[in-house]
Amino acid sequence: MPIVVNLDVMMAKRKMSSGELAGKIGITPANLSILKNNKAKAVRFSTLEKICEVLDCQPGDILEYVKEE
Amino acid sequence: MQHYKKSLMITLVINRVCMAVWIACVFLVPQIARWYDMYSNKNPIFTQLVILMYLAMIPAAVILVKLNTLLSNIRKEKVFEHDNVRCLRIISYCCFVIAVIALIMIYWRLLAFVVVVAFGFVGLLLRVLKNVFEQAVVLREENDLTV
Numbered sequence: 001m002p003i004v005v006n007l008d009v010m011m012a013k014r015k016m017s018s019g020e021l022a023g024k025i026g027i028t029p030a031n032l033s034i035l036k037n038n039k040a041k042a043v044r045f046s047t048l049e050k051i052c053e054v055l056d057c058q059p060g061d062i063l064e065y066v067k068e069e
Numbered sequence: 070m071q072h073y074k075k076s077l078m079i080t081l082v083i084n085r086v087c088m089a090v091w092i093a094c095v096f097l098v099p100q101i102a103r104w105y106d107m108y109s110n111k112n113p114i115f116t117q118l119v120i121l122m123y124l125a126m127i128p129a130a131v132i133l134v135k136l137n138t139l140l141s142n143i144r145k146e147k148v149f150e151h152d153n154v155r156c157l158r159i160i161s162y163c164c165f166v167i168a169v170i171a172l173i174m175i176y177w178r179l180l181a182f183v184v185v186v187a188f189g190f191v192g193l194l195l196r197v198l199k200n201v202f203e204q205a206v207v208l209r210e211e212n213d214l215t216v
Contacts, residue, residue, distance in 0.1 A: 031216045040214050
């Protein structure tokens with residue numbers, strides 16, 4: 001998929017663990033790992049909103065478009 | 070007990086009863102064919118009837134086993150799975166096979182066309198159901214991967 005999720009970069013910057021982030025967003029750790037491993041097919045706006053709120057960042061900091069060769 | 074579990078149990082019991090009937094038929098087919106010849110006043114078709122009935126029992130067994138797999142999958146709450154789609158496809162093909170076997174029977178008894186139409190129609194219905202399931206699997210996977 002040309003959309004890459006750079007969640008681990010932002011998490012490292014904020015020094016937050018997966019479990020802690022999942023708890024603060026209100027999703028299961030399993031779902032968070034789907035998102036982190038780029039396996040997700042869609043992200044709800046409500047989830048994105050929560051992630052941005054918790055990590056204090058913009059959606060562009062987490063999501064990146066990479067042109068497919 | 071929730072309603073759907075009760076309903077599933079009833080379906081399972083019916084499936085088991087059908088399996089028992091199938092096993093009984095293994096022994097009863099010649100008897101049934103003999104009875105048929107006794108009460109029909111046309112030319113006897115004992116041999117053809119026995120052969121075709123035994124032939125039809127093979128797809129029937131596959132259908133019963135696949136139905137059992139399908140039901141046990143549903144019981145495990147695995148409904149919209151590729152495995153179930155495959156089961157439905159095999160069952161629908163088996164229905165068509167039985168329809169073809171009954172088609173041969175028309176050569177001796179015209180009334181067999183009722184069986185042809187019935188099984189052909191059931192096969193078609195199951196095929197449509199299989200297509201619906203196929204689409205449902207895609208939707209479920211997408212839903213599962215939405216965070």
